[in-house]
Amino acid sequence: MTLELDDLRVRSLGECRYDSPFAEMLATKRTSPHYVHEDDRVLVDDTVSILLSRGVSIDQLPSLETAGPRRKIYFDPAATSVGIVTCGGLCPGLNDVIRGIVQELTEHYHVAHIYGFRNGYAGLTRHQRDRVVELDLRAVRDINNDGGTILGSSRGDQDPEDMVDTLVDMGISVLFVIGGDGSMRGAMKLTREIEARGLDISVIGVPKTIDNDLPFTDQSFGFQTAFAQATKFIASVFIESQAAENGVGIVKLMGRHSGFIACYAALSNNDADFVLIPEVPFVLDGPDGVLRRVEDHVRRHGQVVVVVAEGAGQELLEQEGRTTDASGNTKLGDIGLFLKQKITEHLTAVDLPPTVRYLDPSYAIRSVAANAYDSVYCVRLAHAAVHAGMAGRTETVVVRWRRRFVHVPMELITSHRNQVDPDGDLWMSVLEATGQPATFGG
Ligand SMILES: Nc1ncnc2c1ncn2[C@@H]1O[C@H](COP(=O)(O)OP(=O)(O)O)[C@@H](O)[C@H]1O
Numbered sequence: 001m002t003l004e005l006d007d008l009r010v011r012s013l014g015e016c017r018y019d020s021p022f023a024e025m026l027a028t029k030r031t032s033p034h035y036v037h038e039d040d041r042v043l044v045d046d047t048v049s050i051l052l053s054r055g056v057s058i059d060q061l062p063s064l065e066t067a068g069p070r071r072k073i074y075f076d077p078a079a080t081s082v083g084i085v086t087c088g089g090l091c092p093g094l095n096d097v098i099r100g101i102v103q104e105l106t107e108h109y110h111v112a113h114i115y116g117f118r119n120g121y122a123g124l125t126r127h128q129r130d131r132v133v134e135l136d137l138r139a140v141r142d143i144n145n146d147g148g149t150i151l152g153s154s155r156g157d158q159d160p161e162d163m164v165d166t167l168v169d170m171g172i173s174v175l176f177v178i179g180g181d182g183s184m185r186g187a188m189k190l191t192r193e194i195e196a197r198g199l200d201i202s203v204i205g206v207p208k209t210i211d212n213d214l215p216f217t218d219q220s221f222g223f224q225t226a227f228a229q230a231t232k233f234i235a236s237v238f239i240e241s242q243a244a245e246n247g248v249g250i251v252k253l254m255g256r257h258s259g260f261i262a263c264y265a266a267l268s269n270n271d272a273d274f275v276l277i278p279e280v281p282f283v284l285d286g287p288d289g290v291l292r293r294v295e296d297h298v299r300r301h302g303q304v305v306v307v308v309a310e311g312a313g314q315e316l317l318e319q320e321g322r323t324t325d326a327s328g329n330t331k332l333g334d335i336g337l338f339l340k341q342k343i344t345e346h347l348t349a350v351d352l353p354p355t356v357r358y359l360d361p362s363y364a365i366r367s368v369a370a371n372a373y374d375s376v377y378c379v380r381l382a383h384a385a386v387h388a389g390m391a392g393r394t395e396t397v398v399v400r401w402r403r404r405f406v407h408v409p410m411e412l413i414t415s416h417r418n419q420v421d422p423d424g425d426l427w428m429s430v431l432e433a434t435g436q437p438a439t440f441g442g
């Protein structure tokens, strides 16, 4: 993708004049293999050929501002009130991020107030102001042990003017939005309204998506927990299909436009024989179609396991009557049940009457608490978000990119979708592990 250095510059509200609580700790720090100084930058690219193809000098290469504490900060902590909101679908680790933000702001920055807005952007509107909760260390003490979000979440548009009125009335200086692509688009509408009114309010995003469909982030928080959950369902249908004559196990996993959960879950215990994802179209019929391949597998091995991402093969389903959810996301057809029906019909017709074990774990993979790895990731993102906000960055998200925590302009995180590259090494691993053909039906 063409990327200029200027596209990667994050917005700041102004000069940092206040001493940071971390000033002393940072006094002697310099960039090392394990630390990036605030005056240094992190490269976007990581291969020699891509760097060379950029054709610019080193200081002009696309690079990102490092995240982390600053020696000087923009907001005076004692006079700063902060808001937190979680929006969109659930994701393991939301509570860890909330907790990390509250702990960092309380224990190190000693800000005046931390407010939690309930039920997503709806909680920022006039008619829900009475439901705002004040957050302190006690309120967040054990919340990381639970899935979901203590603040609640929602889909659906809200009026940016109304929401900014709330921020102004409550004296909020920094708003942390923990949400996905839709939430970040909503957050940008907030920053535009804030800018238009000349207000001194920072909006910082912590990108959330179990589908791992946001760009400029190695892997989104909660993703590892979600695919680990999904793995258990694949193992179940594998065992069931092994014990049955002509056993067919099918698991449908979340992933509207990106098949990362399906790929990782399938790779994790290597029980899947076929993985179908939105990024790789397939045909069902014909000598190289999915049905014939499934049949061949059952003939040879007596059973088969198919993992399908919910957004896969949508072109095979009825397009008419498609509706959208409250946030404008297209509601998908049920590819899992469709495959179940087609495979059953096909195997019956070729005299291999199947025993089908179909599982759609759906919310069971995203409503759980984060695992230890994701919890660590969440708390580090939370710290980075707090530092960015207190340093006056705005319209900025904090991400981990090639294992460094960095700042990315909000616009870039919504600029395109992160998808499994059919020419990339992840998909190659899936093909290697399953033995399935690179394409079905040419
Ligand atoms: N283009 C947009 N402009 C403003 N708000 C948006 C936009 N897209 C989504 N939103 C709002 O952001 C919130 C979360 O969006 P949604 O798509 O449901 O989840 P996610 O943020 O996880 O993608 C919802 O309140 C939704 O109305």
Ligand SMILES: O=P(O)(O)OC[C@H]1O[C@](O)(COP(=O)(O)O)[C@@H](O)[C@@H]1O
Pocket (backbone or CB within 6 Å): 087, 088, 089, 090, 180, 181, 208, 209, 210, 211, 254, 255, 256, 310, 325, 329, 366
């Ligand atoms: O039933 P809901 O809440 O709309 O959620 C379903 C969708 O939410 C997801 O978890 C993604 O949510 P987001 O769009 O909020 O990131 C998808 O995997 C799934 O399709």
Ligand SMILES: [Mg+2]
Pocket (backbone or CB within 6 Å): 088, 180, 181, 182
């Ligand atoms: Mg989304």
